[in-house]
Amino acid sequence: MKDIIVGMGEALWDVLPEGKKIGGAPANFAYHISQFGLSSCVVSAVGDDLLGNEIIANFTSKGLNSLIEKVPYPTGTVQVEIDQAGVPQYEIKENVAWDNIPYTEQLEDIAKKTKAVCFGSLAQRNVVSRETINRFLDVMPKDNDPLIVFDINLRQGFYNKEILCNSMKRCNILKINDEELVLISRMFGYPGIDLQDKCWILLGKYNLKMLILTCGINGSYVFTPGNVSFLPTPQVEVADTVGAGDSFTAAFIASIIKGKSIMEAHSCAVQTSAFVCTKKGAMPILPPQIIE
Template identity: 75%
Template sequence: MNEMVVGMGEALWDVLPEGKKIGGAPANFAYHVSQFGLPSRVVSAVGEDKLGAEILDNFREKKLNCMIEQVPYPTGTVQVELDAEGVPCYDIKEGVAWDNIPYTNALEGLAHCTRAVCFGSLAQRSVVSRETINRFLDAMPVTDETLKIFDVNLRQGFYTKEILCNSFQKCNILKINDEELVTVSRMFGYPGIDLQDKCWILLAKYNLKMLILTCGVNGSYVFTPGKVSFVETPKVEVADTVGAGDSFTATFVAALLKGMSITEAHRLAVDVSAFVCTQNGAMPVIPDYLKERMK
């Protein structure tokens, strides 16, 4: 019964120029996983306030299942400004509800029946949520089929070498983009070698099943021991890129869990991510022609 797919970490409002939208990588991830018919949960915390109630109402409307505690801190918000290319710049508020996700008996029970979890570095900026994430990872079933995906997600300096190193050790799939890889390489002392060699080093050093490297318009790679998959990024008219990376991760994980090969999963993840870039916001409905490729 270990079939649950969990997105764990921040739940917040992205305050965009045209208004506010539900944000946070875990919700984006869980939402897109659920669109492919897999049971998913968002794990986070919101405040005992109007913004928190609106997040819970929004998830109910989207039929997005969650395990979200209400805590005595304000619901998280992020000011998002888009540049001329539609690329977001973030101002992430601190001391908010998702910094204080409690570890509960219910959460431990969820961990015991979780097949795959996606977590990032941002929600580990505070000790409370960091400890909760680590305890959840440790409580998951110890099997070859269990997937622990660390989607690095470096934001505003809310990360340390220690947090990254611990997360590399706890995950078995690492997802990182080219800019983050340069930052990590400087921190860990891998300068002066090309991006692919850096990926091979991380794959071997942390005994990973896979390393996913996304390079924006320059394509994406999936490294596995002894093999690499590369898929070019389709040229599309970009509305905004918010949530595109989360849809990639969700599609790739869902496809693997449904028995697709790494190459097939990779190609579908790229196509779904490209579609999300053509839409406004992080949680558009994925069209049937893409969903049918996973059946």
């Protein structure tokens, strides 16, 4: 494999009211990237237990390439409660396998072939996985203009200003939602301006290629230096919104890698995430009209 697109961080089970489903933002991202016909790989860790074996088997059954190390910690789980609007609430278990992703020679080999990577803040809550992510970014080739996507994923207070600042300095594409943007703005000291101005500030301060802002039912934006794309959110019958943001990121990055314009990539991302919202769980099979 070469020109790999990597989703790096948590791989876990979302324990939903109707049962458990495979989850974790990096796994969702890598899975949807693979549906667009690109070489993807999810990097994470599981425990040497039944739940970990089931995750590996699940990825294999989906044809998803993975580098999943087994470590002496339990496989991660998240208790998910869905409110009346279909919005998930999460209880994320701590000190689990994906907190302890090791840096290995095999992982370094993947890093040297990586064209795009997506990582978040949640997988950096523990120093082991945080250092592994940063070492991976250090080794990625700099001569093929890689896409380094930081998909902020603020959950249960598992973040701090230092981690967020470092990650935004290291990425060239920032993905954030409106609620996260409000929290970041308070933390960084500019709460009194509108959402778009906050995005322009972040785009310039961190010298980003792109900033993607999703606002749920209120649409989404893609900011690039000097330009902004806005698209409304399609009205669909929502089953749940688990993994919708990850599918948006995957569709957008896949489109950009395939040479599509910002507007075309944005449109594909909106259609993909809207479809995912109509299905239970984070990894439904996308219909041919979206893939095409």
